[in-house]
Amino acid sequence: MPAIPVDLARNLVLAHFPQARAAWLGGSVALGTPTATSDLDITVLLAGPPAPYRESLNHEGWPVELFVQTEESVAHFRAAERVARRPATARLIGQSCILLDVDGSGEHLQEDCARELSEGPESLSEKELRAMRYEVTDLLDDLAGSHDANERLAIGVALWQATARLLLTANRRWLGGGKWLQRELVAFDQVGSTDFGRSLADGMRAIALGDVDPMTAVVIEVLDQVGGRLFEGFRASGPA
Known part of the structure; x- marks a missing residue:
């Protein structure tokens, strides 16, 4: 990892949060996959006030996203993100470079978050799986029935996202x-020697050129892995 972004991030923490217990540099820079527009994702752990907050700023030519946390707020966000299966906080800490660790909490939380990431989310319930199969089936039918090029693009984006979510979860x-x-x-x-990332992206490119067949084929392949298309017999209960 380049030393300059790490040093800049550490100096920012030391200057603005002298009371910090720990701090981590996460995101694309920490993973070694930065782009020309990547920012420094810095999580800072405090013992108490101020209340947890997020702030965007610029520091010596770098855009910075600050996530100021306490142990309680880290636990809160991790729990909520586990339910949503989008572990943003666990990624920022578990896949990071430790900038500061006064009391051992930096290493402890990093290891705990990394373990959470490696374990993966909970399995989908049957209710969740059926709802996702229905969503993908419905979008696939919309794509097949649309005769408007711009509409097909909009459906294709939603279908790409829904299919990716179904496959992954x-x-x-x-x-x-x-x-x-x-x-x-x-x-x-x-991990699985598959090619869904490329196939779904190629499907989107084909939709833009007027051909829905490649996207249809890969979506059906994903659906077949999880029980197939679902329309007739689907039922979702409303609130009691």
Whole structure:
């Protein structure tokens, strides 16, 4: 990892949070996959006030995302994100470079978050799986029935996301947003020697050129792995 971003991040923490118990540099920079627009994702652990917050700023030419936390707020966000299967906090800490560790909490939380990431999310319930199969089936039918090019693109984006979520969660893999969803697909492919990340992206490119067949084929392949299409017989109960 380049030394300069790490040193900049550490100096920022020392200057602005002298009372910090620990701090981590996460995100693309820590993973060694930065782009020209990557920022420094810095999580800071405090013993108490101020209340947890997130702040965006610029520091010596770098955009910075600050996540100021306490142990209680870390636990709160990790629990909520486990339910959503999008472990943003666990990623920022578990896949990080430790910038500061005054009392051992930096290493302890890093190891705990890394363990959570490696264990994966809970299995989908049958109710969740049926709802996701229905969503993908419905979008697939919308794609097949649409004769408007712009509409097909919009449906294709939603179908790509829904299919990726179904594939990953059905296999007890974590989700992500934006580029992170694609990165999770790529990681899944690397483990299982599959090619869904490329196939779904190629399906989107084909939709843009007026051909829905490649996307249809890969979506059906995913559906067949989890029980097939689902429309007739699907029922979702409302609130009591």
